[in-house]
Amino acid sequence: MTPRSTDASDHEKHGKADGPDPRAELAEARAAEERRDAHGSTSPDKDAENATGPRDGASIPEIELDLARTREEFAATLDAIEDKLSVPAHARRLKASVKRRLDSDPKPVVAAAAAGTVGVVAIVAGIVKTIRR
Numbered sequence: 001m002t003p004r005s006t007d008a009s010d011h012e013k014h015g016k017a018d019g020p021d022p023r024a025e026l027a028e029a030r031a032a033e034e035r036r037d038a039h040g041s042t043s044p045d046k047d048a049e050n051a052t053g054p055r056d057g058a059s060i061p062e063i064e065l066d067l068a069r070t071r072e073e074f075a076a077t078l079d080a081i082e083d084k085l086s087v088p089a090h091a092r093r094l095k096a097s098v099k100r101r102l103d104s105d106p107k108p109v110v111a112a113a114a115a116g117t118v119g120v121v122a123i124v125a126g127i128v129k130t131i132r133r
Contacts, residue, residue: 022061029062 033055054063083089102109 022065025061
């Protein structure tokens with residue numbers, strides 16, 4: 001799975017660059033909200049974890065920007081899950097880690113490889129001995 005991106009260049013590619021800048025509008029709306037909050041009013045959607053749906057009075061560009069941000073967060077989460085479950089990715093990381101350790105101090109890596117080899121030989125010998133009985 002490849003990383004996904006929904007930046008401003010996507011709007012330009014689809015011919016939406018001639019309209020108002022949604023990022024500027026969002027910044028302006030947030031500044032206005034902070035000014036309102038400074039005067040004692042509280043917003044029920046202030047906690048982003050508990051927010052459901054768009055804020056009251058949110059403009060369409062704000063909603064589109066929130067959707068794009070949510071899509072990117074969701075894509076990043078899916079990529080992280082996929083990376084954690086990917087056996088080839090784990091193998092690449094393990095290989096890189098062993099190479100780094102081998103370059104810095106080869107003795108522990110060689111000792112671990114020798115111990116692993118002895119263990120495999122012992123298991124194979126046990127299996128062979130069990131089969132011959």
